[in-house]
Amino acid sequence: MDSKVRFPDVEKCSSEGREKHTVVADLDGTLTRGRSSFPYFMLMAMEGGSILRAAVLMLVSPLAWALYHFVSEEAGIKVLIFVSFAGLKVKDIEAVARAVLPKFYAEDIHPESWRVFSACCHNRYVVTANPRIMVEYFCKNHLGADKVLGTEIQVTKGGRATGLLLSPGVLVGDRKRDAVNMEFDEKHLPDVGLGDRASDYPFLELCKEAYMVTIRNNLEAVPMRELFKPVVFHDGRLVQRPTPGVALLTLLWFPFGVLLAILRVFICINTPLPLVPLTYKLLGIKFVVRGNVPEAPEKAGRGVLFVCSHRTCLDPVFLSVALGKQVTAVTYSVSRLTEVLSPIPTVRLTRDREKDAANIKRQLEAGHLVICPEGTTCREPVLLRFSALFAELTDQIVPVAALPRMSMFHGNTVRGYKAFDVFFFLMNPYPGYEITFLDQLPLELTHAGGKSAFEVANYIQKMLAATLGFQCTSFTRRDKYLMLIQGDGSVKQ
Structure with missing residues (x-):
């Protein structure tokens, strides 16, 4: 069913009087304008790993895209996580999440979803299919999220990621709903839910109000100074967001x-x-x-x-x-x-x-x-x-x-x-x-x-x-x- 029919557009959501409200929002495509998480996995692969790991991720990205669109979201995301994370030290993953990713996330915040998310001051939750360790720092420090519900990666006793996932796996569809459900009881459901795709429907149905973020061309991102905290210091070698085209050009030029x-x-x-x-x-x-x-x-x-x-x-x-x-x-x-x-x-x-x-x-x-x-x-x-x-x-x-x-x-x-x-x-x-x-x-x-x-x-x-x-x-x-x-x-x- 079309998202516009299932739930109203976020532009119809009022941000007035939300000081005591709780909001639960997806990240990619909802709080951010871009729907793809590929650039952030590429940053993790290159900045946390090496140019060789980034090249491997580029090579398998067509497979991940095909699995995502023709098999399941979970299968495509698993491929990206495995290639980007397998063998990396947890301290390196956390360093990239803290020093590199926030700059690129902060430059891509959706103005309408941010208007609603920032207005709900009681509690702000982010629920995402991305690994929690990858996005938690940005969501809490720069978006003011109180808690991040994300995919959990498996870590060895030596502090390295295996590339595999802990139960229940990738948070998509019903798993997002289950993760949100565990945070609330029937008497205190989220006041507002924000999503951008059909796999967000299950957790949106738990919310008292639910809205969809639809694709808008030429939509200006939220000025960084208006975020909970702007990004002042950042690291990493790449100047541009490594979308598939930019990443391919960068790897070929290297x-x-x-x-x-x-x-x-x-x-x-x-x-x-x-x-x-x-x-x-x-x-x-x-x-x-x-x-x-x-x-x-x-x-x-x-x-x-x-x-x-x-x-x-x-x-x-x-x-x-x-x-x-x-x-x-x-x-x-x-x-x-x-x-x-x-x-x-x-x-x-x-x-x-x-x-x-x-x-x-x-x-x-x-x-x-x-x-x-x-x-x-x-x-x-x-x-x-x-x-x-x-x-x-x-x-x-x-x-x-x-x-x-x-x-x-x-x-x-x-x-x-x-x-x-x-x-x-x-x-x-x-x-x-x-x-x-x-x-x-x-x-x-x-x-x-x-x-x-x-x-x-x-x-x-x-x-x-x-x-x-x-x-x-x-x-x-x-x-x-x-x-x-x-x-x-x-x-x-």
Whole structure:
């Protein structure tokens, strides 16, 4: 029977007066606009496993699709779960669910179902055929769900997924109804149920009101800022949601991308700095310089401190290319491989304030320095809180806004091998970098001019945010690693 006949469309559901109501909603195709869970299994396979596992998943996806549509939903989903999860460590599955998937889920939330789901404030349940371990973090932390009812995977004593399922198996059809039924008694049934396909009918029939979410073309997703909690920090190498088409293109491009990245690195590090911009053009790297490029002071001991936003480890390199001369990069951490490949000098900081301050002063006496006071990269259009250390050391400060362009692979990571960051950035078909020089701070706005170090740092953060169209935040490097590595979702702005 057609869903529009069986249950009314969610657009007909009022969201007024739902503060004391309980809602139960499906995930894929209901709370999200996309009905397919394939992109999220692909992310799990690639980010939790490897490119080889992702390729296997791509190869078996036609079989999974055929089973799903012509045999049963359960059979198709079992294939996806087995290939994506078998042999993975539970801690890796949880890390991907926490650090990678939320970004892609959050960009695809259905506006009508979210309107109803968020309005029901008493209790919010998500019931899904997806493995609970894969979606629970996102649903609870970003959608405000109180409980997630999902498929349970089998785990060995050593903490690895077998790819098999615990009873009752994949939550579809009557199993969804049974899972919901166990949470409620006959006197306290869910007030609202939301689904999007015929297999959702059984649990929808338990609800006092039930609505269907139908496919709408060109439907705008809910702005991330309107969710229970927006995604600020995320990880993973893929820029785009790996739909079947995007995933296939990515996998086919990968070996060519690796060779191209190696070629780009080899040529660029062996090219004289004045010729590098021309080399970028020949290699398909778009490089844009904006603002007034400052001239180097000729007097010794008057090096300029360039204060740069931090998007990838290549920020100082592109800044040096823009200046046409080497600038020493001050870093908190950098891989040994990156140091070897870096065409500019690097200086490591120890996070000991006195030692670092003395080191930076010595380096400034020798020439220009570039520092990224956020202390770590961030992918969202925000700037993290600036360390104020640099502001006490010089009155020669030039803010620099760095903005990379990536279409396929991210050039930074938390969980992955940071030594490969440069290569992943250069694996993009047409990577780009935009460097914008702002005016040097006038003396009266520096520490030497009477401003506190924190005032200087905050002022520069606001200048860079305004230039890039970003938001200033008080999040720190520690917040990022707590959320992505330890899974502490309690960080507040």
